[in-house]
Amino acid sequence: MGILFPRGVLIWTLRGCRPASHPAIDLKILAVEDDAVSRTVLQAALRKLGHEVVIAESGEAAWEALQRDPFRVVVSDWTMPGVDGLELCRRVRRQDDADYVYFILLTARDATAANQNEAADAGVDDFLSKPLDFPELWMRLRVAERILRYTTQVRQLEELLPICSYCKKIRDDGNYWQQIEAYISERTGSDFSHSVCPDCYKGVVLPQLEELKSEPNPAPPVARKHPEA
Secondary structure, three states: OEEEOHHHOEEEOOOOOOOOOOOOOOOEEEEEOOOHHHHHHHHHHHHHOOOEEEEEOOHHHHHHHHHHOOOOEEEEEOOOOOOOHHHHHHHHHOOOOOOOOEEEEEEOOOOOHHHHHHHHHHOOOEEEEOOOOHHHHHHHHHHHHHHHHHHHHHHHHHOOOOEOOOOOEEEOOOOOEEEHHHHHHHHHOOOOOOOOOHHHHHHHHHHHHHHHHHOOOOOOOOOOOOOOO
């Protein structure tokens, strides 16, 4: 069932979707929209999904908000005066040391190849077409949740981890020691192939090969002759 708002903005109810009171992850979302009606609709939709929402009425105001507070998701209109959605996304992507921000672009433009390429080059993660569709918004945010969960896991792996100095096993949260390959695979789904780096080949493998070459070959066993009866 859909609800028709002024100016032809149509938004669908969340029938069949996840209950609003039980979000998979409580996302803090920055919603950027210069049109007052569309901004109200977007804010209501995000809050109904159970997320914390901060509203920005322009791209410049959104950029100032991003400097003050961390946001993991930005839902922004494309066409705005001054700093539009693409420029805002470019600024977000230039922040090298910040946590990854999932950027969803709202647009009434046709999804032409040129528009999609322009948005992809700016660093946009996903699109939502206007008028806003509730189930589509819910699905896009579920994707954002999964991506952000993986990026958080990767960031944690890049930080200091307890690794044994001898066997190189890693300690997980349950104080269980396991091979580092298994630890990373369980958390990211990554597969591993094993090889030998140049330093280890020179420092470990080659000396072992030379040692094998220098060892004397064992003498062949001598066949004993049994005396004839």
